[in-house]
Amino acid sequence: MLLWDAYKNSVFICRQRLAPQLSFAIISAQNPAGELKNPHLNLCLDKQFEGFLQQARIPFRSVTGASADLTFQEKSWIVFCDKSQAVKMGQQLQQNAIYWVEQNRLFLVPVLCQQTEEYLGLFNSRVILLAD
Numbered sequence: 001m002l003l004w005d006a007y008k009n010s011v012f013i014c015r016q017r018l019a020p021q022l023s024f025a026i027i028s029a030q031n032p033a034g035e036l037k038n039p040h041l042n043l044c045l046d047k048q049f050e051g052f053l054q055q056a057r058i059p060f061r062s063v064t065g066a067s068a069d070l071t072f073q074e075k076s077w078i079v080f081c082d083k084s085q086a087v088k089m090g091q092q093l094q095q096n097a098i099y100w101v102e103q104n105r106l107f108l109v110p111v112l113c114q115q116t117e118e119y120l121g122l123f124n125s126r127v128i129l130l131a132d
Contacts, residue, residue, distance in 0.1 A: 025086030032094035
């Protein structure tokens with residue numbers, strides 16, 4: 001699956017460093033099932049998910065998932081929850097996959113995709129830190 005290979009090469013644009021001992025998911029509400037949607041719909045999906053996280057009192061931070069060459073970027077969220085909860089959110093959002101980070105180890109976790117979870121290396125080696 002070509003999309004799966006693209007997911008394996010993602011980088012993450014963050015505005016703040018995350019402690020390496022943290023565990024969290026990276027989840028996007030945009031482009032469900034890997035189908036590119038118009039920017040307005042993606043913004044609506046993103047705002048709905050942000051509202052859900054706020055209402056559920058689940059801690060989160062903004063992050064942008066991107067292709068390694070930065071030509072494709074997708075607004076996403078770092079979500080501080082357990083892995084099974086993250087997979088459920090990915091299912092509700094009709095996402096092909098989510099990322100799971102555990103003590104700086106990055107995993108690509110299938111949700112709708114019929115794939116096997118893959119270890120992708122160290123999360124911090126894929127972070128592009130933006131200074132404010």
